[in-house]
Amino acid sequence: MNVTYFCKTCDQVTRVPFTEQSTAVHCTRCSAEQKFPATFLNEDAEGNTVLERCTICGSPELYYRKQFNQRLGLAIIALGSTLSTIAYYYHNLFWTFLILFVFAGVDLLFYIFMRNLLQCYKCNSEFRGFEDSPEYQPFNLEVHEKYHQQRVRLERAQKEQAWLEQQAARQNQNNSDEADS
Numbered sequence: 622m623n624v625t626y627f628c629k630t631c632d633q634v635t636r637v638p639f640t641e642q643s644t645a646v647h648c649t650r651c652s653a654e655q656k657f658p659a660t661f662l663n664e665d666a667e668g669n670t671v672l673e674r675c676t677i678c679g680s681p682e683l684y685y686r687k688q689f690n691q692r693l694g695l696a697i698i699a700l701g702s703t704l705s706t707i708a709y710y711y712h713n714l715f716w717t718f719l720i721l722f723v724f725a726g727v728d729l730l731f732y733i734f735m736r737n738l739l740q741c742y743k744c745n746s747e748f749r750g751f752e753d754s755p756e757y758q759p760f761n762l763e764v765h766e767k768y769h770q771q772r773v774r775l776e777r778a779q780k781e782q783a784w785l786e787q788q789a790a791r792q793n794q795n796n797s798d799e800a801d802s
């Protein structure tokens with residue numbers, strides 16, 4: 622399996638392979654090490670290897686979704702509707718609907734055979750190529766909202782902190798100006 626994550630050392634997105642035995646991944650760009658305990662990978666009741674926690678931030682909350690390529694999906698639909706519009710223009714209703722039907726079917730097949738992808742709610746890291754397990758949960762809006770609120774609060778706190786430091790620096794500047802004069 623592999624993990625796609627945002628490396629904080631070089632500020633870039635990187636994709637690194639790892640196995641059940643791995644206890645660290647190395648950024649492909651800056652080779653910064655990202656360690657994680659062996660307990661993050663476990664086995665479920667059926668003997669499948671399961672990812673218990675995000676190996677990047679350690680959060681236990683992950684969700685799985687289809688790794689559907691939206692651009693490809695939209696391109697298929699766009700091509701289908703263009704071709705059916707041409708058929709419609711030539712008053713060929715049979716072809717108009719046949720084309721629409723076939724292209725919708727192709728999109729559906731793509732969706733059905735698309736492999737799953739695990740994503741971390743907290744740091745958005747993506748895991749691919751893992752074994753499926755009934756332990757994995759689909760996307761949950763409440764959990765997503767919880768992490769979103771956390772991020773918003775953290776950003777606000779950081780901004781407040783920066784503002785307070787700015788004020789303190791200005792105060793110091795004023796004091797030293799007064800002392801000088």
Ligand SMILES: [Zn+2]
Nearest residue numbers: 628631648651
């Ligand atoms: Zn890096």
Ligand SMILES: [Zn+2]
Nearest residue numbers: 675678741744
């Ligand atoms: Zn994470």
